[in-house]
Amino acid sequence: MIKTAPKKKLPSMITDVEPEKSFWLSDGRTLKNLKELAIALETMDESVWNYHVTAEKNDFANWIEEIFGQNLLGSSIRKVKSPRTAAKRIQSKLEIPKFWSFLM
Secondary structure (H helix, E strand, C coil): CCCCCCCCCCCCCCCCCCHHHCEECCCCCEECCHHHHHHHHHCCCHHHHHHHECCCCEHHHHHHHHHHCCHHHHHHHHCCCCHHHHHHHHHHHHCCCHHHHHHC
């Protein structure tokens, strides 16, 4: 019988992550969940966005995928060109009816 390592439990998109997994914005703010990220993106200054999103990297998408295991959402965030659009994509994911929450 082949033993596999137990799967680690990923945090919910609206519950706070452990402090060491928080997202640190270049302006000094810290984010603990995807709802906070969406709120921050709605009013984010372009300089903060451009620090975290370049042609080579997208820190927001990486955090979404690595910490929350939301690969489709992360992939979607990689394609957007503005913080407002990213905020809308995250908000739409957060607003899925509770019936479908088992998929998150």
